[in-house]
Amino acid sequence: MNQTPEYPQMNLEFAPLFTPWKIGKLEIKNRIVLTSMGGTNLLGWMEKNHFDETGARFIKTVADNHAGLVLPGCQAVYNPMFGQWLYKNKKMYRDLAEWMPAFHKTGAKLFVQLTAGFGRSFTITPMMETLYTNPILRVLSKPVMNLDKITASASPSPNRWSDKVPSRAMRVEEIQEMVEAFGKTALLLKEAGVDGVEIHAVHEGYLLDQFALKYINKRTDEYGGSRENRYRFAVDIVREIKRVCGEDFPVSLRYSVQSKTKGFRSGILPGEEAEEAGRDMEESRWAVRHLQEAGYDMLNCDNGTYDAWYWAHPPIYMPENCNLEDVKEIRKSVDIPVVSGGRMNPHVAAREIAQGTIDGAGFARAFLADQEWVTKIIEGREEEIRPCILCHNACFNMSKWKGTPNMQELNDSLNLSRCAVNAETMQWDKHYIQKTDRPKTVHIIGGGVAGMEAARVLKLRGHEPIIYEKTDELGGVVIPGGAEGYKKPMRDLLAWYRGEMKRLDITVNFNQDIRPDHDFGGQPVIVATGGKPLVLKNIPGFDRTIEATDFLRGHEVGDRVAIIGGSLTGCEIAYELALQGKKPFIIEMKEDLIANKGVCLANSSYLREWFALHQVPVFLESSVVEVKESTIAFKAPSGQVKEEACDSVISAVGYRPDPLMTKDQAGAQVRLIGDCEAIGTIKTAIWQAYEAAMAI
Incomplete structure (x- = not known):
């Protein structure tokens, strides 16, 4: 093992991750960045704003374990719940100021991420649909959740999650009020000892990005039309913060290099050739120079929108370092530091930093799975790092399928950034190791x-x-x-x-x-x-099927394979078979694939769109009638019984x-x-x- 003098147990390959760098005039001790995740907030999440001790514990634990730059979960300058302006609760800034010295003892730096909101990406639930579509409830619920205001976008547009709660266009006075709120909030954070802010976001199809993207923004005023006008909202914000806080107060921008989006609710998959509806690379090269000139001191980058959510929240099907090549490309166009995120591999990140193609490496869910993973790298204990499995089961399990809005349990909505593989993360009040005094x-x-x-x-x-x-x-x-x-x-x-x-x-x-x-x-x-495994004894020939786990353990199948069941297991098997060059098709009783709670839309939309792109046949609302020697018979939605030829049949009907x-x-x-x-x-x-x- 190669070693470094400062960290003698660490593999020398990681050394570039532990070199200092600057954002503006602020020096950061190393290149490892904790990027923001909803739920890791310092000032509350989807609740009345306050200094959040659980979020603070997570942030400080990550800082204690050698992260260089730490960004808590995003804070809405206008809170979706209760309609609060973030700058109005002065007590929480005093609480934050009392905590900051303990944080700074770690040697890390803290940027608080501020968001203009979600616009048409705001996650709608069945309950919210009821509030919005019932005229009386819509009025009564406004003090708690004013859906008309918090879903407002650049132009009238459909919500990502629901056909029943469309977005209206923001008024110019609303934009200007929000710009002023960014300045007021940033000043309070600076006075509390925070090292900088990050603006969320010309990124992922959130509100500021909706103004920037031509497929959403159809305005004809000063905030629409030309490139300069579409990016004006983001420019106004950084100029206001610099005016109020001074030129030396660092302002980062969360930024998507390319939208990877065909249009509303339709993404562009890795390797797919399609016309970009949003920001392409040509526009991005212009945009990053324009945003740098406006005053942004750093770009924290990935790709995608809520319509192509798998880029910003990569499931296990996305390649490692999925955004890196695009981030490296726009790095050539600016002089400010650029951070790359999205399934980043620390080995690859270290190599790219050493070559100067990026300046920092962003990691998010890796810290949910193991807050000590950087320490374990430093101490040469890589094999002890508990890995993130990219499942989104606990941190971000917002589900959607045909005809439904978000189907997420309320407890999950209010408690994001927990972790499927680490029961303690963000649940220290109930999950903690308590030594026994009565060993058994x-x-x-x-x-x-x-x-x-x-x-x-x-x-x-x-x-x-x-x-x-x-x-x-x-x-x-x-x-x-x-x-x-x-x-x-x-x-x-x-x-x-x-x-x-x-x-x-x-x-x-x-x-x-x-x-x-x-x-x-x-x-x-x-x-x-x-x-x-469940056995469907009422289906003739079901004994001919190969059970899903038997297939995964090595049972051979033919070329054309029928899969009974379009839940996650069945879809992942179909995906694997197609990657192998076989010809799978899926028969599913429900109205859509993966029509169940707990599977994040980032995961499920990737598979649905991948099957459509690669022409994997999917028979929905269909029930198997009989498994024959070389065909499978099923009842279609019309009631007609159809047969499809197949060499093998895999059962993925559940357990x-x-x-x-x-x-x-x-x-x-x-x-x-x-x-x-x-x-x-x-x-x-x-x-x-x-x-x-x-x-x-």
């Missing part, structure tokens, strides 16, 4: 992720866990779940858990088929035996719990967790395991 031997039946998480937490608390696994390897359903070629982050998570079992010296007994009547001598037992015993049989000393208790996600498995281990 705890028997865990099942060595999947839920069983391993329970064992990990128990060991950290001082208990002695013992895992009983019926196969010869740990991992359970995550083994087939991470089998597809693009699923390296899932395989990394499995490797991390297996490594934790060794690092913590946890006893694992393989090839142990525990029976329900096994006597554990009254000691605590955790059952984590997972689920079993049912497979507990070793029922809850009634279990007794007080036995806890059921994960899919054996109720079919869920990796988030529910890990969080339940954590809570079960804490309860012993």
Whole structure:
């Protein structure tokens, strides 16, 4: 291993990440940037503004672990909830000022991200549709949620999530009021000791970007038409901040290099050739020079809009460093520093910084999964970094499918930036390691992720866990779940858990088929035996199907493959088969693919659009009638029975719990967790395991 004098245990390959740089006159100690995520806010999120201790804890923990520049979650200068102007609550700035010295002791710098709002991208729920479409409720709800105001955009346009809540055009006086609010808020932040601000955003199709993008902005006044007019809102903001705070107060801009968008609710996939409806590279080269001249001191970059959400919030299907090449290209057009984000690989980031093609590397969800990952790189403990699996299950699970607006649980809407693979992140009030004063031997039946998480937490608390696994390897359903070629982050998570079992010296007994009547001598037992595939016995020929996990474990299939079930599992299998050059098609009973809660639109829209682009047949609102030797018969929405030729049929119709015993049989000393208790996600498995281990 190569080493650096300052960090003798660190691989020298990472050294460029730990060189200083400047934003304006402000020196930043290293090139690692925590980019903003909703929910990690210092001044509250979707609630009355206040100094948020949970957000502050996350921000300071990241700073304690060697991040150079830290950006909390974005703060709306006009809060969507309760209609508050961010500059009016002076107490929270005094609270922030009292906290800043402790933050600055870490050596990191803090920029607070300020947003003009969401406009047509504001996430609409069924409840909001009711408030808006009912004239009486619309009036009554205005003091709490004035949807007419907070969804206003550059021009009348459709909402990203709902056909029932369209956006009107903002009035010029509303724009000017907001510009002044940016200046007032930035001054209060400066006086509180904050090092700079970031303006959110000519980026991702948020409100400022809606003014900049020609497919949305159809205005004929000074804020529409020419390029200069479309970018005027963003220019006015930075000039006002510089006027109020002084030229030396740094102002960054969150910026999307290209929109990667065909139009409303339609993105451009990686590798797809399509006409850009928004900002293309030619315009972007002009825009970054124009924005630099206006006064912006840094560009914090990726790609995309809410209409092409998978660029700014890359799911596992997007390539690593997916925005890097575009960011490198616009870096050539400016003299101010440029940060690149979006599935950034630290090895690649270090190389590009060393070559001078970018100035900083932005990371977001990696810090949710492991706030100590930078420290672990410095200490040469890369294998101990808990990886982000890009699932969005906990941090950002806003779902949408045909005919629905956002289908996200209210608790998830109010508590963004939690983490599926780290139960503690942003939940320290209920998920924390509490040492036991009564150590026990705890028997865990099942060595999947839920069983391993329970064992990990128990060991950290001082208990002695013992895992009983019926196969010869740990991992359970995550083994087939991470089998597809693009699923390296899932395989990394499995490797991390297996490594934790060794690092913590946890006893694992393989090839142990525990029976329900096994006597554990009254000691605590955790059952984590997972689920079993559903079998559709009422469908003739269903026994010809290949179960999804069997396929993922290596069962061979033919060239043309029918997949029964268009949920996430079925769609990911179809995606993998198509990448292999086979010819899959999907038969799904519901009105759309992945029509279920908990799967982020960034993830689901990628798959839906990819299937459309690559002409993968999808038969919706269709039910399988019979699986034959070389065809599959299904009932179409018209009621007509159709047949499609196929060489193989994969069943991805779901699972049912497979507990070793029922809850009634279990007794007080036995806890059921994960899919054996109720079919869920990796988030529910890990969080339940954590809570079960804490309860012993």
